[in-house]
Amino acid sequence: MKWIKTLAVSFLGLMLMSGSALAQVSYQHIRNATGKLSYNNTVFLIDPMLAEKGRYEGFAGTFNSEIRNPTIDLPETKEDVLKGVDAIIVTHTHLDHWDEVAQQFINKDIPVFVQDEKDAADIRHEGFNNVQILNKDIVFQGVRLTKIEGTHGTEAMYENPEFAAVAGESMGIVFSADGEKSTYLMGDTVWTVRVTKTLHNYRPDVLIMNTGYAKVLGYNESIIMGTEDVAKATRLMPKSKIVAVHMDSINHCTVSRKNMREFVRLMNLQKQVSVPDDGETLNLDK
Structure with missing residues (x-):
């Protein structure tokens, strides 16, 4: 039976050499909207805000503006956050998604994917050399990135020119690759x-x-x-896994992880919806 053992070892070797065979979709939540999506053996750092607790004033004109941002520290060092990262996703350039600490700390040659020319110009001005605009689908290391426009507030809000100027544009992204679970990063948007x-x-x-x-x-x-948007998503996509983030870290957020977890429990959605702690990694293939 020696040939069977040899065949098994050879097969395992082929599996290990094939990235797609063992690729796993996972998400490590860092803080707020910052997270590391591991997809098709490629690691994307999403919306890095890397400042220490309380570095910035609260957002003027928002709920709890007297509270400084971020309201909590990172769960690990900036160096650890950047470990293994292949590319950066900046859904928009608001402070809680792309802050000055990230701008100063991140390697200027790493690929950065953005929504439009305005954000690209700003980030290039900050010294980054490899900024790519998602005005059409881009394939990066075998992963297709598809931009989905977001709406960072209601229509009534955008009718106010001052609000529209501050809110600006935002995006989500659909990640896809052969044999992988498609993943929709919704970004800062209301339901539209x-x-x-x-x-x-x-x-x-x-x-x-x-x-x-x-x-x-x-x-x-x-x-x-x-x-309620999480509940709506579960009704429309009953087989999809849902990860709820962007809570507990910024002054104007009114739903906490405690609130969300209680809602998920009351609605009996625990098998479908995850609310990760800072630093927690979710295996989304299970």
């Missing part, structure tokens, strides 16, 4: 027809949702998603 169409057209296996329900003074609605 475009979100529903994206779910219908791409049928993503994984949804990463920003659900802190951040509030701007003078408006009843939020500028990002919250608990």
Whole structure:
């Protein structure tokens, strides 16, 4: 039976040499909207905010603006956050998604993917040499990146020119590759027809949702998603895994992880929805 053992060892060797055979989709939540998505053996660092606790003033004109940001520290060192990272995703350049510490600390030659020419120009001005705009699908190391436009507030909010100027544009991304679970990083957006169409057209296996329900003074609605949006996502995509993030770290978020976990429990969604702690890694293939 020696030949059987030899065959088994050879087969294992082929598996180890084949990246796609052992590729695993995982997400390590760092803090707020910052996370590391490991996809098709490629690691994307999403929306890096790397400052220490309390470095910045609270966002003016928002809920709890007297509280300094970020409200909690990173769960690990900046060096550890950057370990193994192949590329950076910046969904938009608001401070809680792309801060001055990240700009100074991150290697200037690493690929950075952005939503438009404005963000690209800003990031190039900060010294980054490999900034790519997702104005069409881009394939990076075997991973297809598809830009999905976000809406960082309601239509009524955007009718206010001052709000529109501050909120600006934002994006989500669909990650896809042969043999991998498609993943929709929603980014900072409220629920829109475009979100529903994206779910219908791409049928993503994984949804990463920003659900802190951040509030701007003078408006009843939020500028990002919250608990009810998570419930809606589970109804529309009952087989998808959902990761809820962007909570507990920034002054204007009104939904905490404690709130979200209680909501998930009451709605009996624990098998579908994860609310990771800072530093926690989720295996999304299971």
